[in-house]
Each structure stands twice: as C-alpha cells, then as structure tokens.
Amino acid sequence: MSLSLEGRTYVVMGVANKRSIAWGISRSLANAGARIVFTYAGERLGKNVRELADTLETETFVYPCDIMSDEEIDATFRQIKDEVGSIHGLAHCIAFAKTEDLEGSFVETSRDGFQLAHDISAYSLTAVANAVQKNDMMAENGSIMTMTYLGGERVVRNYNVMGVAKAALDASVRYLANDLGQHGIRVNAISAGPIRTLSAKGISGFNSSQKEMEEKAPLRRTVTQEEVGNTALFLMSDLSKGMTGETLHVDGGYHIIG
C-alpha cells in the first residue's frame, strides 16, 4: 500500500494557469508517477495548459471540454477512452459565478445568475461522473474528487451564490458516492482555505479572508496549492480506499473556529 500512482492515469479538469489549485494537484499526481489528462474550457486557455503540461516529467494529454454541453462532455470522454484508455481517477476543479453575484446581498441574486453558478459549479460534477460511468472508462477502485469551500457550510460574506452552489456540490458528492460505491468508485471533496488564484480575484473581500485566516486559523497561516495537491494525492491513492462521500478540510484548521 503506498502513495505511488505509477502506471495510472488521472483526468484533471480546470487548470487555468500555474497558480491554479488544479495545477498543484496535477504536479502532486505527476510526481507520484501518474499520467495526466488535462481538460480546459475556452481556446485561449489551451495554450497555457499545453505549456504547463509540457513542464511535467510524465506523459500528458490535453483536450478542450466545455462542461456546459452534455454532448461535448460525452464526446471528450469517449475520445479520452479511445486515445488514452481507462482512467484511475478524476479531479474536478471547475466553478464559476457572475462577479455581480459574488458581492453585496445574496437576496438579490438573479435567476440566471443562480442557475449559471449551479450549472457550472455543481451540476458539472454529476455530468462528468455520468460520462465516465456511461463510457465504462474508470478502472476498478477509481477515485473522483472535487474542490469545495467553507462558504457552502456556513455564511461567508460575499461568497453568496457560490456558497449555495457549493452546498449543492457537497450534497452531490454524497449522492454520487452512494451511487458509485458499488462500482468501486469513490467520490470525495477537498475544502481548501483561501488561495490566491485567478478565480479568487473574482470575489470581493478575498484579501481580508486571507488575513483573517492568518489571525484565526489554528495553524495561523494560509495553505498552498501544493498542500491541497498532496491531499488530492492521498484521495487518489490506495491509502484512502476506505473513504467515500467525505470532505477533507485543507484550511489550517480554520473551519473548527466559530
């Protein structure tokens, strides 16, 4: 039983640049010997992702995948199965909400903004898990993980509609874990403390959340993409094969503080 992922292949969805949490996860999995299949949305990101992928020592593959389209998800995962073969796990690091819905009062959230945030940040996990299952492309004892945040468990000022979407994502992890467990597929989440990524820039008040963490978190500091990546390695490895439907907080202990 070890942390080695030699001979295994993992899909990582959501790398935007070298500061992405998904990139921290990719490096941890690659350093453990895994092959990595990257998917990205939006052609302008394609170049970034390919350049980053080429810096890894391991064999990598890069595919566009607009998770707003069920047809594109199915086509991409069929293509991955045909060209790469079966996979041993998948890291879902995808979320989005309109900037105006990440500040001010939640009560004013538009129907359109609510639906968009839930479509991209919550439903996409189920859509992807369904595509993997339908294409029968997950090796036995597969592991799916997603990224969530404390704002889905309790109110975090300005996080607003993303918090409601993360609550839906957290519940989805439990229901997917229940459905897929009998097929040997585990589904878990990592709840990360605030990390300065491209996405974090879209949230009003992000900077003060990092400062508050340095003052109040038991570890008195923020966490890094690498620390999240190492926990993802644990979730993808056999060392966590007794765990499913779980959320691991990689947040310096902040979530235990009232």
Ligand SMILES: CCCCCCc1ccc(Oc2ccc(Oc3cccc(O)n3)cc2)c(O)c1
């Ligand atoms: C006040 C909150 C402080 C801590 C927030 C930590 C965090 C940082 C980034 C997170 O990921 C996203 C991803 C997309 C997202 O939506 C965006 C991002 C940029 C622009 C935009 O229009 N929407 C917002 C947050 C996330 O879910 C949670």
